[in-house]
Amino acid sequence: MSLIDLTATELQSQLALGHITAVEVTGAFWAQIERLNEQVGAFLATRRDMALEAAERIDLQRAKGAAVGPLAGIPVALKDLICTQGERTTCASRMLASFVPPYDATVVERLRSADAILIGKTNLDEFAMGGSTESSALGVTRNPWDLECVPGGSSGGAAACLAARMVPLSVGTDTGGSIRQPAAFCGVTGLKPTYGRVSRYGLIAFASSLDQIGPMARSAEDVALLLEVLAGHDARDSTSAAVPVPRYTECLRQPLSGLRIGVPRAHFADGLDPEVAAAVQEGLRVYRDQGAEIREIELPHGRYGIAAYYVIAPSEASSNLARYDGVHYGYRTDEAALLAEWREESRRLMDAGDTSALQQSDNPLVRMYRRTRAEGFGPEVKRRIMLGTYALSAGYYDAYYLKAQKVRRLIRQDYDRAFEQVDLILGPVTPGPAFRAGEKASDPLSMYLVDLFTVGANLAGIPAISVPCGFTSRGLPVGLHLQAPPLEESRLLRAAYMYQQTTDWHTRKPSLA
Amino acid sequence: MKQPPEPDHLPYKIVIGLEVHVQLATRTKLFCRCNTQFGAPPNTQTCPVCIGLPGALPVMNDEAFRLSLQTALALNCQIPPSTKWDRKQYYYPDLPKGYQISQYDLPLSHDGFLEIHDSQQRFESKRVRIRRAHLEEDAGKSIHDERSGTADSRIDLNRTGTPLLEIVSEPDMSSALEARTFLDELKLVLVYQGVSDCNMQEGSLRVDANINLHIRDRETWIPTPIVEVKNMNSFRAVERALEFEADRQFDVWQETGQRLGDAPKQTRGWDDQAEVTRPQRGKEESSDYRYFPDPDLVPVNVSPQQLDQIRRQLGPIPAVLREQLQTQWGLGAYDADVLVNQGPRLVQYFTQLAEACGDAKEASNWVQQDVMRRLKEQQTEIDAFPVSAATLAELIRMKQAGQLDRSRAREVFQHMCDHLQSPQQAMTALGIQQVDTAELSALCRSLLDKNPAIVADVKAGKQQAIGSLVGQAKKQNPNVNPAQVKEICLQLIAEMS
Amino acid sequence: MSLTRQDVEKVALLARLRLAPSEVDTMTRQLSQIVDYVQLLSELNTDDVQPLAHAIEVTNVFAADQPLDSLSREEALSNAPHTDDEYYLVPPVLGS
């Protein structure tokens, strides 16, 4: 077995025993990146020399008998909307194509002090807006199981690099399903933590009240290992939860006895791909066989989730993305062209004696803003900025934003009630498997509906995990979705671990890897 | 009491409301830990949070919040149990996030008031209601090419994120003078609380005014369109801008007859040189700020215990202090006003002085006539004043004991200030000594002998003739106490008869 | 369609986006479609429901008023598209 097929947990113990070195591990994954990234397009940027240097340092430390961090010598990929000091962080947008943050995100600080090897930045939908990574302005990412298909999104690169064995651990973000959906599409395990569990400081915001950073890996055990490093209170994030973080890797192996699993009937209704339904039903059977009690539950407001989400997320996004105006950082339109255009137009209006049009015409600054943003953002980002601006504008706030926030509470209350009866909620992650590239590109609403089962956890702020549970006849992975009450990540991890002890879906490997 | 003049002769009432932005005296910014010190080189006091770099997040400054509550209490405001932060969204190059973090529908305080009065009684004392006071972050500074308008504008973000308290009054002021007085009193309250240095030059206090007229129409009043006046760089400018604006608006009314609602709210800038207001340049884009709760910040709950604690630590309130100076120290309303308007340190100096010398009236005179004049001449503050209250009290006691007359005491005081000396040292340096009573009697006797004509005048009842003798005595010995000379001479003349 | 071209043009100015005429058409159609879908929310009576702004309801988070290091000017300006090494520069605000 090659090094790249080992899980992070296995690598960790081999490294600790001195059977392998960090340089060997980094070198092996680097070779796989070199071999496959051109086809898969998971990474936007890689840093071979710095990664190898860091690996050497760790080997040296270990040789001296010095203490090393929990991820010492293990390569980790970062979704490219997490700020890394001195290294480009682009959000897969033309707007930030050359943006170099002068600071590290809190999770990056934590990874560095855990001695992780930061090997590269992964592709995503532009500003994390999308479910296929197709809205990236900087690269195309393909699904390692079928290069014709999308890897999902927005953490498409983060999921694809795991499936293709380019890294053992990957950090993604999830605003409406952006960790869980690509995890399902690529056959890997991904967890969206409770809102506030992982610091958002240094995560470039899409929708601040929904965004969470989370771990992605090829097993629940590895997800636990990475979450332990990422999670924890941060004084720089006012929304960070000031609660202790359990030792996930230690409690992982405790089986859950008397587990009560709730299944929302609506999640198996029409529109669900039959092969996906079958795989998820099969997953449910695994739990039943392990003694879990299965109950049908209702989440009565679940069907309003997408509508609430597509008001709240774009509204917050329209505000969060206002800062990209070409003044303080990022892309700016060609000024000479802009001033020439303005002079030309002013002269024309003046000659025509049209003073009112002259007064109404944009001044150079407003022109600079509008051109910069029109050129710097892609169509999906513009669409959401427009939608959010509209929803927050005078006269519409109550009908859209406020209404959606109220529905959000109803959705949260649904979960609170459900969790009085059950320990976990189980269902499919997505209505179907990975789709072909370009298939939904012309129809934004159909793309939005892909998030149907995942947005609830973001709106309610609860943790949820996507676990591989089978394949379609075409060989595309299917994901099983588990949701738990706030701060119960350990329950999710234990349930996923239990599942992965008796199934091997998570160990399957795409042929190109 | 004199009745204030009724503006009955005016065919209209002036209606003024003020919006004051006050920079709070914190060490760091509202949502990051950058220094707030004024005058640093451009763009040297910023960080990822206040430049609005992608990914950075705000965390509320606890001191800024405490100072806001303190101010709100000093302005008699209601403090709701919970408050939150909202984003006010607009594009401007000195606003790096594209929104200002402010407070919209749940401000940290509301419904307070401030009493204003005029010691010259040009208007009747009144209570100006405070609609709300809320906390928000400041924007940066833009430097424009005012002349040609074609060069690039330059942006300095040092000020971005500095905590501001926005205090909004109800439109309760009916003259430029009332507005001016409100600002003076507000500034005094803020200075007494130590919550802001209120330095208008450095921008730590900024005023916008809303003004319109209510035109008399038999039994009713017709409101005219509201104008917001900006760009006023001193309280004096506010007063003059509002005087100008009231006249201008009446002219417009007579010309157009436009009522409130007929025209949109206009923004005009005060031109201090030309002494006129002008419509502000730039396209009139109807503002739609798209306020919504900032998801990066959490609400703040304020407990009654916390409020009690702040209330206990509240600094003196000027209005209360004026009252105290009258009732506890027996000062007149005018004197109390003058002292309180000088600020808390001077009032403290006064009370220390009054206590030490045992004569509040005398202490008040010294402070107002000598200390304040000296401060003005030297352009310093009472904190840097070289003569402590205790030392000045010593001098006053010597004067009270008859050792010095008022004018000599003043000389001594000047010398004490100039040379940082005690009264004794200053007197020695000036060659002022106690003149022996026997010596003084001898001097007087010789003067009377030499001036029989004056003696005769005095005997004939012309007491003021004695002044000439006092002058001669001083010429012979500058240390003599004129009052004493006068007294002894009169006594000797009386003995002669 | 629930939005007009004029609505879209107005929103585009508010959002400081410039849309080509053909983009205005597409945007009007797509936004209308999404807004129509979102109308689903109006089915629900939410009169007595408090809005939920934060998924976890934390309050009173503060930092102490203690200065920390700022960025150097070089770092602060390092990402700016146009500076004079002292200030950020932007096209004239006072156009005429």
Ligand SMILES: [Mg+2]
């Ligand atoms: Mg304000």
Ligand SMILES: [Zn+2]
């Ligand atoms: Zn700062």
